[in-house]
Amino acid sequence: MSKKESFIKGTIILAVAALVARLLGLVQRVPLEHLLGDVGDASFGVANSVYLMLLTVATAGIPSTLSKMVSERYALDKPEEAKRIYQAALIFSAFAGIVMTILLWTLAPFYATYVAQVPESALAIRALAPALLLFPTIAMMRGYFQGRNNMTAGGISQIVEQFARVGTAILLAYILLRAGYGDSEVAAGATFGGVLGSVGAFAVMLYFTRKQIRKDRELGLHDLQTAQIPLSRIYRDIFTLSIPIVLSSLAVPAVNFIDSSIIKPLISGQVGSDTATTILGILTNRAQPVAGIPPILAIALSTSLIPIISAAFARKDEVHLRNQVTLAMRIAIMTGMPMVIALCVAAYSINGLLFSSLDGSGIVAMLTFGTIFQITMMTSNSILLGIGKPRITMVTVFIGIMVKLFSSFILAQFFGIYGIIISTGLAFFVITLLNIRVLKKTVAFSILGKRWIGFLITVIISSAIGYGLHQLGLSMVDMMPARVAFLINCIIVGVAVVISYFVLLIAMRVLRQDELANYPRIIQKVLRPLMRLQRGNKQGSRG
Structure with a gap:
């Protein structure tokens, strides 16, 4: 296999692993919401x-920096320096x-x-704390293997981690609930799944480490002396490169952390402590x-162009x-x-389909x-x-x-x-x-x-179509089991919105046939049949 083919295969593995991990993380919440009060x-x-x-603070940025430093050392035929850098990273991860x-x-x-003013959450936080013992080291190991052009190790460990975490979380929560434990103990059992996930991921990385050691022995690399580079110099290089990436990666985790910390203090006076706890949940x-859900596909498609952008920037090809x-x-x-x-338009039916009640449909719709703006923020x-x-970005x-x-402190007083x-949408927009x-x-x-006008018209019309169909579809709740009605309604609205949206994008010439070849192949295959709607497609290709 050529280096190019290996790189493409590795990139695909990492992308699939990230997608599976993200989807499993979302899927986990549905059964847990039914099990927890x-x-x-x-x-x-x-x-x-x-x-x-x-x-994020402990791991984001450093693995990618480590990957870059290790790959550079091997490219320069300095494996002994790569070994020292990896050792330094492992020392830091153990300490962190x-x-x-x-x-x-x-x-x-x-x-x-x-x-947070949710004292019952202390047990759940403590149940999750031991996972941090291993995850920094796991992150360093993944970064090292990527630097050695082995994407499979990190990808498989990520998938195993998520299956172990999600499966254990749901199983422990169910067992504790059936055993008669209270809500805070059941939540702690669910969060403890993260610890088992870290153990699973670490076991996978150890397996690939042993394979790499055997391979290095065959190549005569394992017994090389470690370069005596001062740790202070290595850490300086690592942190100089990684700290901006760490802080750039904090946007979404920091926003979620802020929400968990301020919701009860800010709105308990308006709605009462019990209602504020329900809203936080x-x-x-x-x-x-x-x-x-929306960022998964959008970010995957847009960031697939980042290597091309980096190459064009390096070549100064404006x-x-x-x-x-x-x-x-x-x-x-x-x-x-x-x-x-x-x-957004089907939030009520989604709530009824997935969760234990219809409460909070407006919250689901507005956050979604x-x-x-989260998508545009992450892409930019x-x-x-x-x-x-x-x-x-930092x-x-x-x-x-x-x-x-x-803005949360100000707007919470009024709304x-x-x-x-x-305030969350405003932060991402800024x-x-x-x-x-x-x-x-x-x-x-x-x-x-x-094309913004055509795009906005498309959004308004497709939203109106989806909302109208959703409201009509709610009448099915009286004719069949509610969850079945909600499922059918979600499918109808989803299909109608997607089809009307892309038909209107093409009809309004927001998407143009002469530009189609520039898009990823999956988008080309979906849109090419619809391009017959466009007339005079060679005109006005700019704008």
Whole structure:
């Protein structure tokens, strides 16, 4: 297998692993929401928000930096230096894991009681804390194997981790519930699935480590002396490259952490403590998983262009760079929007289909609507990283988080939970605007140009079609079992929105036939038959 084929295969493995992991993470919430009560929902949501925030700080950025440093050393025929760098990374990960675990375990009661104001969540947070012992090391091992051009190890470990985490979480929650334990204990059992997930992932990485050692012995690399590079120098190089990436990766975990921390303090006075706990559970265990669906496909398609963008930037090919940046942003918006529309207009039926009650359908719809700005934020962040501007994304994400924090306190006074949700969309929107402003100083591009009007008309009409069909479909609830009616309604609305959306995009010339060849093949195959709707397709190709 050639290096190019190996790279493509590895990229596909990582993409599939990330997709499976994301979908399993979303699927997990549905059965747990049925097993947990209001306090359990809130406790599980709070524990996960804290955990993911700390995990991002402990691991994000450093594995990719380690991968880059290791691959460079092997390319320069300096395996002894790569070995030293890997050792240094493992030392740091062990230290970070111990410190993070102790901090999370020790501070859990204080955070749960005085910050999040869900004291019952302390047990769930502590149950998840031991997972941090292993995850920093697992992340370093994945980064090292990627640097050795072995994407399979990280991909398989990620899939095993998610299956172990999700399966254990649901099983333990069910067993504890049947045994008569309370809501907080059941939530703790569910969060403990993360610990078993880390053990599964670590076991996979150890298996691939043993295989790599045998392979290195055959190549005469295993017994090489480790280069005596000072640890201080290695850590300086690692952190210089990784800290901007870490802070750039914090946008979504930080927003979710802020929500878990402030919802009860801000809205308890308006709706009461018990209702605020219920709302916190709805946001974290219903709205956030549903809102996490639209970015999956949109980000996967748009970020597939990032290597091309990086190459064009390195070659100083401004024309190609402009075209690819434009394409990445267009794909992100145009493939993310139909899913956002469908989930928003059908939020009531989705709630009834997946969860234990119809409560909070408005919360699900509003949070999902703001996801379009999360998609544009993540795509523009990736583009900036691709053109070597990680410090810019660090600054824009920090500004966005500050916007989220301050606007939440202001808007919650007037709109309650909806004000907090509006502040989330506002934060992502501000980050997107700042990113685009910086990008335009580097490359003169236009996302849709004069096509925005056609795009907005498409969104409005397809939303109206979906909403109208959804309201008509609700009458089926009186004719058959409610969940069956909700399922049929979701399917009808989803199909109608997607078809009407893309037909209108083509009819309004937002998507043009002469540009179709630039899009990923999967989009070409879907859209090519619809292009017959377009007349005079060679005219007005700009804009």
